[in-house]
Amino acid sequence: MIFSDFRDFDLKRLPDVRGSYKKHVVMAPYTWFRVGGAAATVFRPQDHEDLSQFLLQNSEEVPVTIIGAASNILIRDGGIPGVVIKLGKNFASINFKNNSVRIGAGLPNSIAARLALKEGYSGLEFLSGIPGTIGGGLRMNAGAYGKEVKDILIEAEVIDNTGNIKVLSLEEMAMSYRHCGVPKDYIFLSGLFKTGKDVQPNIQKKLDEIKARRVESQPITERTGGSTFKNPKGYKAWELIEAAGCRGVSIGGAMVSEQHCNFLVNTGNADATDLENLGNIVQQKVRDATGIELEWEIKLLGLPKDSNLNTEDVSYE
Ligand SMILES: Cc1cc2nc3c(=O)[nH]c(=O)nc-3n(C[C@H](O)[C@H](O)[C@H](O)COP(=O)(O)OP(=O)(O)OC[C@H]3O[C@@H](n4cnc5c(N)ncnc54)[C@H](O)[C@@H]3O)c2cc1C
Incomplete structure (x- = not known):
């Protein structure tokens, strides 16, 4: 079966999972642009093992798309066939240790920056103004005000399309300006980042400066997708x-x-x-x-308008 025939695929053939499947999910409300068609299925894995088993058992004919906070994607009006994976709370841990922090891919950048402030860790301030998750930031090598994810990254934990979990060093990830050389079908699970220690007023000052610059220069209250x-x-x-x-x-x-x-x-x-x-x-x-x-920096996902994704035969809830 080729990708374009997928709309007739019987989604009952999806693997058994402990997390949840939801059929025909209109994606617009979940995206920063507030546009886009429906995902045939959204899968929210319970944990790493659940995601691993899903990827191991999923037919290679079923396309899989991972999304984060949908702040740098444009989902086309015809929707996304196959399975859209969205990582939830069990992928959003954060653990500070000595001069580093391991952060789950599902955690929003803004929360990571806020928790770093609370714990007196510096170096994550630039993330505070980048809407999106750690996973999206790793894929995009997100950056602002002279600092990019690769500048603080030590290594990342990924899962490949057959469910194997691996750790990739920064060098192996071949990151450059808004680019990450990790295979497109790998999903980030977490990143290990360098941090320093600082007093809270200093960290807060940097966060305030970043906020002020953003309000001045970007349409942050509008329905947008960041740099196009x-x-x-x-x-x-x-x-x-x-x-x-x-x-x-x-x-x-x-x-x-x-x-x-x-x-x-x-x-x-x-x-x-x-x-x-x-x-x-x-x-x-x-x-x-x-x-x-x-x-394009924005990732264009899914099918054009007149595709009318057919999900009538889907039975998962
Ligand atoms: C108002 C506004 C301001 C912005 N400012 C900046 C800025 O200053 N600097 C900047 O770099 N960006 C900026 N962006 C763009 C965006 O916030 C970043 O690119 C962010 O890192 C995307 O993260 P996300 O979780 O929203 O990813 P999404 O938009 O959901 O996805 C982006 C890409 O990452 C992939 N992806 C998501 N999660 C994972 C995962 N766990 N594993 C593998 N791949 C994954 C998706 O498949 C997709 O290809 C801005 C966006 C907005 C709306």
């Missing part, structure tokens, strides 16, 4: 977008943010098609104006 395009080497994507005359340009309910023109926003009634089309137009205009090719 990666910065091409030697350029800032937003400067190229501005030079191409795209600030404030809109299609349907999708608009290039007036505040930060590398952000697309859903002004209320956009669908994923509007947002993707607008991104493609921006790409084309920048290409025409500057000859430079912008590469």
